[in-house]
Amino acid sequence: MTATPSFYHQSAPPGLTGIKAWLLTHDHKRLGLMYLGAVFFWFVLAMILGLLLRTELMSQGRTIMGSGMYNSMFTLHGVIMIFLFVIPAIPAIFGNFFLPIQLGTDDVFFPRLNLFSWYLFMFGGLFAIISLFAGDGFPDTGWTFYVPFSVQNSKNVGLTVTAAFILGMSSMLTGLNFVTTFHRMRDKRMGLMQIPLFTWSLYATAWVQILATPVISITFVLVVLERFLSIGLFDPAKGGDPILYQHLFWMYSHPAVYIMILPGMGVISEIIPVFSRKSIFGYKAIVWSSMAIAIAGSLVWAHHMYTSGMSDVSVFVFSLLTFLVAIPSAVKVFSWVATMYKGSIEMTPPLLLALMFIYLFSVGGLTGLVLGAVGTDIHVHDTHFVVSHFHFVMFGGTGFAFFAALHYWWPKMFGIMYSFKAAYVGAVLTCVGFLFHYVPMLILGMQGMPRRYYDYLPQYETGNFLAGFGGYVMCLGIVIMFVNLLRSFRQKVPAPADPWGGTTLEWKIPSPPPVHNFIEKPQIMDFPYDFKGVVEQSQQNDR
Protein backbone atom coordinates (compact mmCIF):
# COMPACT_ATOMS: atom_id res chain seq x y z
CA MET A 1 0.00 0.00 0.00
CA THR A 2 2.81 2.39 0.87
CA ALA A 3 4.17 2.15 -2.69
CA THR A 4 1.03 3.80 -4.10
CA PRO A 5 1.75 7.46 -4.90
CA SER A 6 -0.36 9.88 -2.92
CA PHE A 7 -2.57 12.61 -4.40
CA TYR A 8 0.30 15.03 -3.84
CA HIS A 9 2.31 13.14 -6.44
CA GLN A 10 -0.43 12.61 -9.01
CA SER A 11 -2.58 15.36 -10.43
CA ALA A 12 -6.23 15.15 -11.39
CA PRO A 13 -6.72 15.69 -14.29
CA PRO A 14 -3.44 13.91 -15.14
CA GLY A 15 -0.51 15.67 -16.71
CA LEU A 16 -0.65 18.90 -14.73
CA THR A 17 2.41 19.95 -12.78
CA GLY A 18 3.48 22.65 -10.36
CA ILE A 19 0.99 25.37 -9.50
CA LYS A 20 -1.31 24.30 -12.37
CA ALA A 21 -1.83 20.95 -10.66
CA TRP A 22 -3.44 22.93 -7.83
CA LEU A 23 -5.18 25.81 -9.58
CA LEU A 24 -6.81 23.59 -12.24
CA THR A 25 -7.38 20.54 -10.08
CA HIS A 26 -10.58 18.51 -9.98
CA ASP A 27 -9.38 16.47 -7.01
CA HIS A 28 -11.63 16.97 -3.98
CA LYS A 29 -8.65 16.45 -1.64
CA ARG A 30 -6.54 19.18 -3.21
CA LEU A 31 -9.55 21.49 -3.18
CA GLY A 32 -10.08 20.73 0.51
CA LEU A 33 -6.48 21.76 1.19
CA MET A 34 -6.85 24.88 -0.95
CA TYR A 35 -9.85 25.86 1.15
CA LEU A 36 -7.75 25.14 4.25
CA GLY A 37 -5.10 27.64 3.11
CA ALA A 38 -7.66 30.34 2.34
CA VAL A 39 -9.75 29.78 5.46
CA PHE A 40 -6.63 29.78 7.65
CA PHE A 41 -5.65 33.20 6.28
CA TRP A 42 -9.09 34.66 6.97
CA PHE A 43 -9.29 33.13 10.44
CA VAL A 44 -5.96 34.60 11.52
CA LEU A 45 -6.89 38.02 10.11
CA ALA A 46 -10.30 38.06 11.85
CA MET A 47 -8.76 36.79 15.07
CA ILE A 48 -6.29 39.70 15.07
CA LEU A 49 -9.15 42.13 14.44
CA GLY A 50 -11.10 40.60 17.34
CA LEU A 51 -8.09 40.94 19.62
CA LEU A 52 -7.67 44.60 18.65
CA LEU A 53 -11.37 45.20 19.45
CA ARG A 54 -11.04 43.66 22.88
CA THR A 55 -7.82 45.59 23.48
CA GLU A 56 -9.72 48.79 22.74
CA LEU A 57 -12.36 47.81 25.30
CA MET A 58 -9.89 46.85 28.03
CA SER A 59 -10.02 50.36 29.44
CA GLN A 60 -12.54 53.19 29.26
CA GLY A 61 -12.27 55.85 26.60
CA ARG A 62 -9.94 55.72 23.63
CA THR A 63 -7.28 53.04 24.01
CA ILE A 64 -5.89 52.21 20.58
CA MET A 65 -8.48 53.36 18.01
CA GLY A 66 -11.26 55.86 17.39
CA SER A 67 -14.99 55.05 17.37
CA GLY A 68 -15.35 55.05 13.57
CA MET A 69 -12.52 52.57 13.17
CA TYR A 70 -14.02 50.47 15.99
CA ASN A 71 -17.37 50.27 14.20
CA SER A 72 -15.78 49.24 10.91
CA MET A 73 -13.54 46.76 12.67
CA PHE A 74 -16.31 44.84 14.46
CA THR A 75 -18.18 44.70 11.15
CA LEU A 76 -15.10 43.37 9.39
CA HIS A 77 -14.46 40.86 12.20
CA GLY A 78 -18.06 39.61 11.93
CA VAL A 79 -18.20 39.46 8.14
CA ILE A 80 -14.90 37.60 7.83
CA MET A 81 -15.54 35.19 10.68
CA ILE A 82 -19.07 34.34 9.53
CA PHE A 83 -18.80 34.27 5.74
CA LEU A 84 -15.14 33.32 5.30
CA PHE A 85 -14.38 31.13 8.29
CA VAL A 86 -17.24 29.60 10.29
CA ILE A 87 -19.59 28.80 7.40
CA PRO A 88 -17.04 27.29 4.98
CA ALA A 89 -14.46 25.92 7.44
CA ILE A 90 -15.64 22.39 8.16
CA PRO A 91 -17.77 21.59 5.07
CA ALA A 92 -15.40 23.11 2.53
CA ILE A 93 -12.18 21.75 4.03
CA PHE A 94 -13.01 18.46 5.73
CA GLY A 95 -16.25 17.91 3.83
CA ASN A 96 -14.50 18.18 0.50
CA PHE A 97 -11.65 15.99 1.63
CA PHE A 98 -13.56 13.26 3.46
CA LEU A 99 -17.16 13.11 2.20
CA PRO A 100 -16.30 11.18 -1.00
CA ILE A 101 -13.91 8.90 0.91
CA GLN A 102 -16.46 8.12 3.61
CA LEU A 103 -18.97 7.30 0.87
CA GLY A 104 -16.49 4.92 -0.77
CA THR A 105 -16.11 6.90 -4.00
CA ASP A 106 -13.29 8.65 -5.85
CA ASP A 107 -14.57 12.22 -6.07
CA VAL A 108 -17.61 14.47 -5.74
CA PHE A 109 -20.32 14.29 -8.41
CA PHE A 110 -19.36 17.61 -10.04
CA PRO A 111 -15.56 17.97 -9.73
CA ARG A 112 -15.34 21.01 -12.03
CA LEU A 113 -18.17 22.75 -10.19
CA ASN A 114 -16.20 22.07 -7.01
CA LEU A 115 -13.23 23.96 -8.45
CA PHE A 116 -15.57 26.75 -9.57
CA SER A 117 -16.94 26.99 -6.00
CA TRP A 118 -13.39 27.50 -4.74
CA TYR A 119 -12.80 30.29 -7.25
CA LEU A 120 -16.07 31.94 -6.20
CA PHE A 121 -14.91 31.72 -2.59
CA MET A 122 -11.60 33.40 -3.44
CA PHE A 123 -13.33 35.98 -5.62
CA GLY A 124 -15.79 36.83 -2.80
CA GLY A 125 -12.86 37.24 -0.41
CA LEU A 126 -11.12 39.50 -2.92
CA PHE A 127 -14.23 41.69 -3.14
CA ALA A 128 -14.26 41.99 0.66
CA ILE A 129 -10.63 43.16 0.56
CA ILE A 130 -11.32 45.65 -2.25
CA SER A 131 -14.24 47.10 -0.29
CA LEU A 132 -11.77 47.94 2.50
CA PHE A 133 -9.92 50.38 0.32
CA ALA A 134 -12.47 51.48 -2.28
CA GLY A 135 -14.98 54.31 -1.84
CA ASP A 136 -15.56 55.52 1.70
CA GLY A 137 -14.15 52.42 3.34
CA PHE A 138 -15.52 49.31 4.99
CA PRO A 139 -19.11 49.47 6.30
CA ASP A 140 -19.81 50.11 9.98
CA THR A 141 -23.20 48.40 9.97
CA GLY A 142 -22.26 45.18 11.75
CA TRP A 143 -22.39 41.91 9.84
CA THR A 144 -26.22 42.08 9.89
CA PHE A 145 -26.43 45.09 7.49
CA TYR A 146 -29.72 46.20 9.09
CA VAL A 147 -31.81 48.78 7.24
CA PRO A 148 -32.34 51.74 7.30
CA PHE A 149 -28.71 52.30 8.39
CA SER A 150 -27.19 50.09 5.67
CA VAL A 151 -29.24 51.89 3.01
CA GLN A 152 -28.50 55.39 4.24
CA ASN A 153 -24.85 55.36 5.29
CA SER A 154 -22.10 56.46 2.96
CA LYS A 155 -19.70 53.55 3.49
CA ASN A 156 -19.02 50.83 0.97
CA VAL A 157 -22.04 48.62 1.78
CA GLY A 158 -22.76 47.77 -1.88
CA LEU A 159 -19.40 46.15 -2.52
CA THR A 160 -19.36 44.28 0.79
CA VAL A 161 -22.81 42.75 0.29
CA THR A 162 -21.71 41.83 -3.24
CA ALA A 163 -18.81 39.94 -1.67
CA ALA A 164 -21.24 38.13 0.65
CA PHE A 165 -23.49 37.39 -2.38
CA ILE A 166 -20.61 35.71 -4.23
CA LEU A 167 -19.58 33.76 -1.13
CA GLY A 168 -23.19 32.60 -0.78
CA MET A 169 -23.10 31.26 -4.33
CA SER A 170 -19.96 29.29 -3.51
CA SER A 171 -21.65 27.84 -0.43
CA MET A 172 -24.78 26.86 -2.40
CA LEU A 173 -22.82 25.09 -5.12
CA THR A 174 -20.81 23.15 -2.53
CA GLY A 175 -24.08 22.10 -0.89
CA LEU A 176 -25.49 21.02 -4.25
CA ASN A 177 -22.38 18.97 -4.93
CA PHE A 178 -22.59 17.22 -1.57
CA VAL A 179 -26.28 16.32 -1.88
CA THR A 180 -25.74 14.93 -5.37
CA THR A 181 -22.63 13.00 -4.34
CA PHE A 182 -24.49 11.57 -1.34
CA HIS A 183 -27.26 10.17 -3.52
CA ARG A 184 -25.50 9.34 -6.77
CA MET A 185 -21.91 8.49 -5.97
CA ARG A 186 -21.84 6.47 -2.75
CA ASP A 187 -20.84 2.83 -2.90
CA LYS A 188 -23.82 0.78 -4.08
CA ARG A 189 -23.50 -1.56 -1.11
CA MET A 190 -23.71 1.30 1.41
CA GLY A 191 -27.23 1.74 2.76
CA LEU A 192 -28.47 4.95 4.33
CA MET A 193 -27.90 3.59 7.84
CA GLN A 194 -24.31 2.59 7.00
CA ILE A 195 -23.17 6.12 6.26
CA PRO A 196 -20.75 7.75 8.72
CA LEU A 197 -22.26 10.49 10.88
CA PHE A 198 -19.92 13.21 9.61
CA THR A 199 -21.24 12.65 6.11
CA TRP A 200 -24.82 12.63 7.40
CA SER A 201 -24.22 15.97 9.10
CA LEU A 202 -22.79 17.39 5.86
CA TYR A 203 -25.85 16.15 4.00
CA ALA A 204 -28.22 17.89 6.43
CA THR A 205 -26.08 21.03 6.21
CA ALA A 206 -26.02 20.93 2.42
CA TRP A 207 -29.81 21.05 2.29
CA VAL A 208 -29.85 24.15 4.48
CA GLN A 209 -27.18 25.70 2.25
CA ILE A 210 -29.28 25.05 -0.84
CA LEU A 211 -32.61 26.17 0.62
CA ALA A 212 -31.64 29.14 2.80
CA THR A 213 -28.73 30.79 1.00
CA PRO A 214 -30.78 32.11 -1.97
CA VAL A 215 -32.85 34.14 0.51
CA ILE A 216 -29.83 36.12 1.74
CA SER A 217 -28.58 36.54 -1.82
CA ILE A 218 -31.88 38.09 -2.85
CA THR A 219 -31.94 40.22 0.30
CA PHE A 220 -28.51 41.64 -0.47
CA VAL A 221 -29.64 42.42 -4.02
CA LEU A 222 -32.62 44.27 -2.53
CA VAL A 223 -30.29 46.31 -0.28
CA VAL A 224 -28.21 47.30 -3.30
CA LEU A 225 -31.35 48.20 -5.29
CA GLU A 226 -32.64 50.20 -2.34
CA ARG A 227 -29.34 52.07 -2.01
CA PHE A 228 -29.02 52.98 -5.66
CA LEU A 229 -32.64 53.23 -6.83
CA SER A 230 -34.50 54.10 -3.58
CA ILE A 231 -37.37 51.77 -4.44
CA GLY A 232 -38.79 51.96 -0.93
CA LEU A 233 -38.89 48.25 -0.13
CA PHE A 234 -37.84 48.87 3.46
CA ASP A 235 -38.88 52.52 3.79
CA PRO A 236 -42.24 53.03 5.58
CA ALA A 237 -42.61 56.48 3.97
CA LYS A 238 -42.85 54.71 0.60
CA GLY A 239 -45.00 51.82 1.80
CA GLY A 240 -42.04 49.58 2.68
CA ASP A 241 -41.36 47.70 5.89
CA PRO A 242 -38.00 47.80 7.73
CA ILE A 243 -38.91 44.67 9.68
CA LEU A 244 -39.24 42.82 6.36
CA TYR A 245 -35.47 43.18 5.98
CA GLN A 246 -34.93 41.56 9.36
CA HIS A 247 -37.24 38.70 8.41
CA LEU A 248 -35.37 38.12 5.13
CA PHE A 249 -31.95 38.45 6.74
CA TRP A 250 -32.65 36.02 9.57
CA MET A 251 -34.47 33.59 7.26
CA TYR A 252 -30.99 32.75 6.05
CA SER A 253 -28.82 33.80 8.93
CA HIS A 254 -30.47 31.69 11.58
CA PRO A 255 -30.36 28.49 9.49
CA ALA A 256 -26.78 29.58 8.78
CA VAL A 257 -26.08 29.03 12.47
CA TYR A 258 -26.92 25.39 11.80
CA ILE A 259 -24.82 25.41 8.63
CA MET A 260 -22.04 26.39 11.01
CA ILE A 261 -22.71 23.99 13.88
CA LEU A 262 -24.04 20.79 12.21
CA PRO A 263 -20.75 19.80 10.52
CA GLY A 264 -19.00 20.45 13.85
CA MET A 265 -21.42 18.05 15.51
CA GLY A 266 -20.59 15.54 12.79
CA VAL A 267 -16.88 15.83 13.61
CA ILE A 268 -17.57 15.19 17.31
CA SER A 269 -19.72 12.17 16.40
CA GLU A 270 -16.68 10.71 14.60
CA ILE A 271 -14.12 11.44 17.31
CA ILE A 272 -15.99 10.33 20.44
CA PRO A 273 -16.58 6.65 19.45
CA VAL A 274 -13.06 6.23 18.01
CA PHE A 275 -11.37 7.26 21.26
CA SER A 276 -13.93 5.47 23.43
CA ARG A 277 -13.38 2.25 21.42
CA LYS A 278 -17.12 1.85 21.52
CA SER A 279 -19.93 1.99 19.03
CA ILE A 280 -21.69 5.37 18.94
CA PHE A 281 -24.73 5.45 21.22
CA GLY A 282 -27.95 6.11 19.27
CA TYR A 283 -26.62 6.18 15.69
CA LYS A 284 -30.11 6.56 14.20
CA ALA A 285 -31.09 9.16 16.79
CA ILE A 286 -28.04 11.23 15.79
CA VAL A 287 -28.87 10.89 12.08
CA TRP A 288 -32.46 11.97 12.60
CA SER A 289 -31.49 14.71 15.02
CA SER A 290 -29.22 16.17 12.31
CA MET A 291 -32.13 16.25 9.89
CA ALA A 292 -34.47 17.56 12.62
CA ILE A 293 -32.04 20.38 13.44
CA ALA A 294 -31.83 21.26 9.75
CA ILE A 295 -35.62 21.40 9.45
CA ALA A 296 -36.59 22.93 12.83
CA GLY A 297 -33.62 25.32 12.66
CA SER A 298 -35.06 26.78 9.47
CA LEU A 299 -38.33 27.71 11.19
CA VAL A 300 -37.10 29.82 14.10
CA TRP A 301 -35.47 32.83 12.46
CA ALA A 302 -37.63 35.52 14.06
CA HIS A 303 -36.37 34.76 17.58
CA HIS A 304 -33.73 37.39 16.73
CA MET A 305 -36.51 39.95 16.38
CA TYR A 306 -38.47 39.89 19.66
CA THR A 307 -37.80 43.58 20.30
CA SER A 308 -38.16 44.70 16.68
CA GLY A 309 -41.87 45.53 16.77
CA MET A 310 -42.98 42.20 15.31
CA SER A 311 -46.48 40.98 16.22
CA ASP A 312 -46.97 39.34 19.65
CA VAL A 313 -48.46 36.25 18.00
CA SER A 314 -45.27 35.77 15.97
CA VAL A 315 -43.14 36.33 19.06
CA PHE A 316 -45.06 33.60 20.89
CA VAL A 317 -44.90 31.11 18.00
CA PHE A 318 -41.21 31.66 17.23
CA SER A 319 -40.32 31.34 20.91
CA LEU A 320 -42.16 28.00 21.07
CA LEU A 321 -40.49 26.73 17.90
CA THR A 322 -37.09 27.81 19.24
CA PHE A 323 -37.47 25.52 22.22
CA LEU A 324 -38.12 22.61 19.83
CA VAL A 325 -34.60 22.93 18.37
CA ALA A 326 -33.14 22.29 21.81
CA ILE A 327 -34.47 18.71 21.69
CA PRO A 328 -32.39 17.28 18.78
CA SER A 329 -29.35 19.24 19.97
CA ALA A 330 -29.66 17.64 23.40
CA VAL A 331 -30.13 14.20 21.80
CA LYS A 332 -26.66 14.55 20.31
CA VAL A 333 -25.01 15.72 23.52
CA PHE A 334 -26.57 12.88 25.53
CA SER A 335 -25.55 10.36 22.84
CA TRP A 336 -21.91 11.51 22.93
CA VAL A 337 -21.76 11.29 26.71
CA ALA A 338 -23.50 7.90 26.69
CA THR A 339 -20.98 6.66 24.09
CA MET A 340 -18.13 7.38 26.48
CA TYR A 341 -19.88 5.63 29.37
CA LYS A 342 -18.02 2.36 30.06
CA GLY A 343 -15.87 2.95 26.98
CA SER A 344 -12.15 2.28 26.86
CA ILE A 345 -11.17 5.93 26.64
CA GLU A 346 -7.84 6.90 25.12
CA MET A 347 -6.95 10.55 25.61
CA THR A 348 -5.59 12.31 22.54
CA PRO A 349 -5.64 15.97 21.40
CA PRO A 350 -8.69 15.46 19.14
CA LEU A 351 -10.63 13.87 22.01
CA LEU A 352 -9.64 16.61 24.44
CA LEU A 353 -10.81 19.23 21.96
CA ALA A 354 -14.04 17.26 21.39
CA LEU A 355 -14.69 17.19 25.15
CA MET A 356 -14.08 20.93 25.31
CA PHE A 357 -16.59 21.29 22.47
CA ILE A 358 -19.25 19.38 24.41
CA TYR A 359 -18.77 21.58 27.48
CA LEU A 360 -18.60 24.91 25.67
CA PHE A 361 -21.41 24.06 23.25
CA SER A 362 -23.62 23.01 26.16
CA VAL A 363 -23.06 26.40 27.82
CA GLY A 364 -23.83 28.04 24.48
CA GLY A 365 -27.00 25.97 24.09
CA LEU A 366 -28.25 26.63 27.60
CA THR A 367 -27.62 30.39 27.36
CA GLY A 368 -29.55 30.15 24.10
CA LEU A 369 -32.62 29.09 26.08
CA VAL A 370 -32.36 32.36 28.02
CA LEU A 371 -32.54 34.17 24.69
CA GLY A 372 -35.23 31.90 23.23
CA ALA A 373 -37.61 32.73 26.07
CA VAL A 374 -39.19 36.12 25.34
CA GLY A 375 -39.28 37.44 28.91
CA THR A 376 -35.58 36.96 29.57
CA ASP A 377 -34.55 37.86 26.02
CA ILE A 378 -36.05 41.35 26.29
CA HIS A 379 -33.84 41.95 29.35
CA VAL A 380 -30.58 40.89 27.71
CA HIS A 381 -31.31 41.66 24.04
CA ASP A 382 -28.44 43.44 22.27
CA THR A 383 -26.19 43.18 25.30
CA HIS A 384 -22.84 41.45 25.80
CA PHE A 385 -24.82 38.41 26.96
CA VAL A 386 -25.82 37.81 23.33
CA VAL A 387 -22.22 38.29 22.16
CA SER A 388 -21.05 35.73 24.69
CA HIS A 389 -23.81 33.20 23.90
CA PHE A 390 -23.11 33.50 20.20
CA HIS A 391 -19.39 32.95 20.66
CA PHE A 392 -19.96 30.00 23.00
CA VAL A 393 -21.91 28.32 20.19
CA MET A 394 -19.90 29.51 17.18
CA PHE A 395 -16.40 29.47 18.61
CA GLY A 396 -16.77 27.13 21.59
CA GLY A 397 -18.81 24.92 19.26
CA THR A 398 -17.76 25.21 15.63
CA GLY A 399 -14.30 26.68 16.38
CA PHE A 400 -13.34 23.88 18.76
CA ALA A 401 -14.86 21.28 16.43
CA PHE A 402 -12.69 22.75 13.67
CA PHE A 403 -9.58 22.45 15.87
CA ALA A 404 -10.61 18.89 16.81
CA ALA A 405 -11.12 17.98 13.13
CA LEU A 406 -7.76 19.48 12.25
CA HIS A 407 -6.01 17.35 14.88
CA TYR A 408 -8.07 14.25 14.07
CA TRP A 409 -7.58 14.24 10.29
CA TRP A 410 -4.17 15.96 10.10
CA PRO A 411 -2.29 12.60 9.90
CA LYS A 412 -4.59 11.46 7.09
CA MET A 413 -4.41 14.69 5.09
CA PHE A 414 -0.65 15.17 5.31
CA GLY A 415 0.64 11.75 6.29
CA ILE A 416 2.50 13.16 9.31
CA MET A 417 2.00 13.20 13.09
CA TYR A 418 2.32 16.22 15.38
CA SER A 419 3.50 16.66 18.97
CA PHE A 420 0.75 15.70 21.42
CA LYS A 421 2.31 17.64 24.28
CA ALA A 422 2.25 21.00 22.48
CA ALA A 423 -1.27 20.23 21.19
CA TYR A 424 -2.48 19.66 24.77
CA VAL A 425 -0.84 22.89 25.99
CA GLY A 426 -2.37 24.84 23.11
CA ALA A 427 -5.83 23.31 23.61
CA VAL A 428 -5.90 23.91 27.37
CA LEU A 429 -4.72 27.51 27.03
CA THR A 430 -7.30 28.14 24.32
CA CYS A 431 -10.10 26.72 26.47
CA VAL A 432 -9.05 28.53 29.68
CA GLY A 433 -8.56 31.77 27.74
CA PHE A 434 -11.95 31.23 26.11
CA LEU A 435 -13.69 31.02 29.48
CA PHE A 436 -11.84 34.09 30.78
CA HIS A 437 -12.85 35.86 27.60
CA TYR A 438 -16.53 35.05 27.38
CA VAL A 439 -17.79 34.38 30.95
CA PRO A 440 -17.19 38.04 31.94
CA MET A 441 -19.22 39.02 28.88
CA LEU A 442 -22.18 36.94 30.12
CA ILE A 443 -22.05 38.85 33.41
CA LEU A 444 -21.54 42.22 31.69
CA GLY A 445 -24.61 41.53 29.58
CA MET A 446 -26.72 40.65 32.61
CA GLN A 447 -25.56 43.93 34.17
CA GLY A 448 -26.75 45.77 31.07
CA MET A 449 -23.67 46.51 29.00
CA PRO A 450 -24.83 46.85 25.36
CA ARG A 451 -23.03 45.14 22.48
CA ARG A 452 -21.16 47.06 19.75
CA TYR A 453 -20.56 50.10 22.02
CA TYR A 454 -17.24 51.87 21.73
CA ASP A 455 -17.20 53.09 25.34
CA TYR A 456 -18.92 52.14 28.59
CA LEU A 457 -19.70 53.18 32.17
CA PRO A 458 -17.03 52.74 34.91
CA GLN A 459 -18.78 49.74 36.51
CA TYR A 460 -18.10 47.64 33.38
CA GLU A 461 -14.34 48.21 33.32
CA THR A 462 -13.26 45.17 35.39
CA GLY A 463 -15.32 42.78 33.28
CA ASN A 464 -14.01 44.24 30.04
CA PHE A 465 -10.43 44.10 31.26
CA LEU A 466 -10.83 40.44 32.24
CA ALA A 467 -12.38 39.64 28.85
CA GLY A 468 -9.44 41.31 27.09
CA PHE A 469 -6.96 39.39 29.24
CA GLY A 470 -8.76 36.13 28.42
CA GLY A 471 -8.62 37.06 24.72
CA TYR A 472 -4.84 37.25 24.84
CA VAL A 473 -4.56 33.88 26.64
CA MET A 474 -6.92 32.32 24.10
CA CYS A 475 -4.98 33.66 21.13
CA LEU A 476 -1.72 32.43 22.67
CA GLY A 477 -3.24 28.95 22.90
CA ILE A 478 -4.41 29.08 19.27
CA VAL A 479 -0.97 30.21 18.10
CA ILE A 480 0.66 27.32 19.98
CA MET A 481 -1.79 24.86 18.38
CA PHE A 482 -1.17 26.16 14.87
CA VAL A 483 2.62 26.44 15.27
CA ASN A 484 2.68 22.87 16.57
CA LEU A 485 0.77 21.64 13.51
CA LEU A 486 2.99 23.63 11.14
CA ARG A 487 6.13 22.31 12.87
CA SER A 488 5.03 18.78 12.01
CA PHE A 489 5.95 19.56 8.37
CA ARG A 490 9.55 20.04 9.47
CA GLN A 491 9.64 17.04 11.85
CA LYS A 492 8.01 14.74 9.28
CA VAL A 493 7.09 11.91 11.65
CA PRO A 494 5.23 9.57 9.28
CA ALA A 495 1.64 8.71 10.13
CA PRO A 496 0.32 5.17 9.64
CA ALA A 497 -2.86 4.58 7.63
CA ASP A 498 -4.90 4.35 10.82
CA PRO A 499 -3.15 6.06 13.74
CA TRP A 500 -6.28 6.26 15.94
CA GLY A 501 -8.04 2.92 15.42
CA GLY A 502 -10.87 4.41 13.36
CA THR A 503 -13.43 2.30 11.55
CA THR A 504 -14.74 4.58 8.80
CA LEU A 505 -13.38 4.25 5.26
CA GLU A 506 -10.81 7.07 5.40
CA TRP A 507 -8.80 4.96 7.87
CA LYS A 508 -8.72 2.00 5.47
CA ILE A 509 -6.63 3.83 2.86
CA PRO A 510 -3.02 5.13 2.93
CA SER A 511 -2.04 8.42 4.58
CA PRO A 512 -2.11 10.63 2.56
CA PRO A 513 -4.64 8.98 0.21
CA PRO A 514 -3.94 8.14 -3.43
CA VAL A 515 -5.50 10.29 -6.12
CA HIS A 516 -8.48 7.95 -6.63
CA ASN A 517 -8.78 7.30 -2.89
CA PHE A 518 -9.22 3.52 -3.01
CA ILE A 519 -6.61 1.16 -4.45
CA GLU A 520 -9.04 -1.72 -4.29
CA LYS A 521 -12.81 -1.85 -3.80
CA PRO A 522 -13.53 -0.74 -0.23
CA GLN A 523 -15.15 -3.14 2.20
CA ILE A 524 -18.39 -1.67 3.46
CA MET A 525 -19.13 -2.56 7.06
CA ASP A 526 -22.66 -3.41 8.17
CA PHE A 527 -22.30 -0.69 10.79
CA PRO A 528 -19.69 2.05 10.41
CA TYR A 529 -18.84 2.18 14.12
CA ASP A 530 -18.19 -1.48 14.87
CA PHE A 531 -15.01 -1.56 17.00
CA LYS A 532 -14.84 -5.33 17.60
CA GLY A 533 -11.96 -5.72 15.12
CA VAL A 534 -10.08 -2.72 16.51
CA VAL A 535 -10.41 -3.94 20.10
CA GLU A 536 -9.31 -7.48 19.17
CA GLN A 537 -6.30 -6.12 17.30
CA SER A 538 -5.35 -3.96 20.25
CA GLN A 539 -5.67 -6.94 22.66
CA GLN A 540 -3.43 -9.04 20.38
CA ASN A 541 -0.82 -6.27 20.33
CA ASP A 542 -0.91 -6.09 24.15
CA ARG A 543 -0.15 -9.82 24.37
Add this chain to the structure above:
Amino acid sequence: MDNQDTGHILSYSQLAVVLVILLALTGVTVGVSYIHMGFFNVPVALAVACLKVTFVLLFFMHLKYEGRVIVLSFLSTITFLIIMIGFTFWDVAFR
Protein backbone atom coordinates in the same frame (compact mmCIF):
# COMPACT_ATOMS: atom_id res chain seq x y z
CA MET B 1 -27.46 5.41 -6.48
CA ASP B 2 -30.99 6.01 -5.18
CA ASN B 3 -32.17 7.09 -8.61
CA GLN B 4 -30.86 5.26 -11.59
CA ASP B 5 -31.10 7.50 -14.63
CA THR B 6 -33.65 5.89 -16.91
CA GLY B 7 -33.32 8.44 -19.71
CA HIS B 8 -36.25 10.35 -21.09
CA ILE B 9 -36.32 12.45 -24.20
CA LEU B 10 -39.54 14.28 -25.04
CA SER B 11 -40.58 14.38 -28.68
CA TYR B 12 -40.90 17.72 -30.49
CA SER B 13 -44.64 17.23 -30.76
CA GLN B 14 -45.00 16.81 -26.99
CA LEU B 15 -42.89 19.90 -26.40
CA ALA B 16 -44.92 21.82 -28.94
CA VAL B 17 -48.18 20.89 -27.17
CA VAL B 18 -46.78 22.20 -23.89
CA LEU B 19 -45.64 25.38 -25.63
CA VAL B 20 -49.11 25.93 -27.05
CA ILE B 21 -50.68 25.39 -23.61
CA LEU B 22 -48.26 27.92 -22.11
CA LEU B 23 -49.03 30.48 -24.80
CA ALA B 24 -52.76 29.90 -24.28
CA LEU B 25 -52.36 30.42 -20.54
CA THR B 26 -50.43 33.63 -21.20
CA GLY B 27 -53.45 34.71 -23.21
CA VAL B 28 -55.68 33.83 -20.23
CA THR B 29 -53.48 35.98 -17.96
CA VAL B 30 -53.79 38.93 -20.32
CA GLY B 31 -57.53 38.29 -20.75
CA VAL B 32 -58.40 38.16 -17.04
CA SER B 33 -56.44 41.37 -16.45
CA TYR B 34 -59.25 43.14 -18.32
CA ILE B 35 -61.94 41.63 -16.12
CA HIS B 36 -62.53 43.32 -12.78
CA MET B 37 -62.86 40.64 -10.10
CA GLY B 38 -62.13 42.71 -7.01
CA PHE B 39 -60.26 40.68 -4.40
CA PHE B 40 -59.81 37.80 -6.85
CA ASN B 41 -57.69 39.78 -9.33
CA VAL B 42 -54.41 38.74 -7.77
CA PRO B 43 -55.34 35.15 -6.73
CA VAL B 44 -56.55 34.33 -10.25
CA ALA B 45 -53.42 35.78 -11.90
CA LEU B 46 -51.24 33.84 -9.45
CA ALA B 47 -53.22 30.63 -10.05
CA VAL B 48 -52.65 30.88 -13.81
CA ALA B 49 -48.96 31.61 -13.25
CA CYS B 50 -48.67 28.58 -10.94
CA LEU B 51 -50.31 26.39 -13.56
CA LYS B 52 -47.79 27.56 -16.15
CA VAL B 53 -44.89 26.94 -13.79
CA THR B 54 -46.23 23.43 -13.18
CA PHE B 55 -46.15 22.67 -16.92
CA VAL B 56 -42.61 24.02 -17.25
CA LEU B 57 -41.40 21.98 -14.29
CA LEU B 58 -43.15 18.77 -15.29
CA PHE B 59 -42.23 18.73 -18.97
CA PHE B 60 -39.46 21.19 -19.80
CA MET B 61 -37.55 20.40 -16.59
CA HIS B 62 -38.47 16.68 -16.72
CA LEU B 63 -39.80 16.49 -13.17
CA LYS B 64 -42.61 14.18 -14.33
CA TYR B 65 -40.05 11.53 -15.27
CA GLU B 66 -37.74 11.79 -12.29
CA GLY B 67 -37.47 9.40 -9.34
CA ARG B 68 -38.77 9.78 -5.82
CA VAL B 69 -35.70 11.52 -4.37
CA ILE B 70 -35.70 14.30 -6.95
CA VAL B 71 -39.45 14.88 -6.58
CA LEU B 72 -39.20 14.89 -2.78
CA SER B 73 -36.23 17.25 -2.95
CA PHE B 74 -38.18 19.62 -5.14
CA LEU B 75 -41.29 19.45 -2.95
CA SER B 76 -39.19 20.20 0.16
CA THR B 77 -37.96 23.42 -1.45
CA ILE B 78 -41.53 24.45 -2.22
CA THR B 79 -42.62 23.62 1.33
CA PHE B 80 -39.86 25.77 2.79
CA LEU B 81 -40.74 28.63 0.48
CA ILE B 82 -44.38 28.44 1.59
CA ILE B 83 -43.34 28.43 5.25
CA MET B 84 -40.95 31.34 4.83
CA ILE B 85 -43.45 33.51 2.99
CA GLY B 86 -46.36 32.33 5.16
CA PHE B 87 -44.69 33.07 8.50
CA THR B 88 -43.58 36.51 7.32
CA PHE B 89 -47.04 37.50 6.10
CA TRP B 90 -48.47 36.07 9.28
CA ASP B 91 -46.39 38.53 11.32
CA VAL B 92 -47.75 41.42 9.27
CA ALA B 93 -51.32 40.14 9.60
CA PHE B 94 -51.20 40.10 13.41
CA ARG B 95 -49.14 43.26 13.90
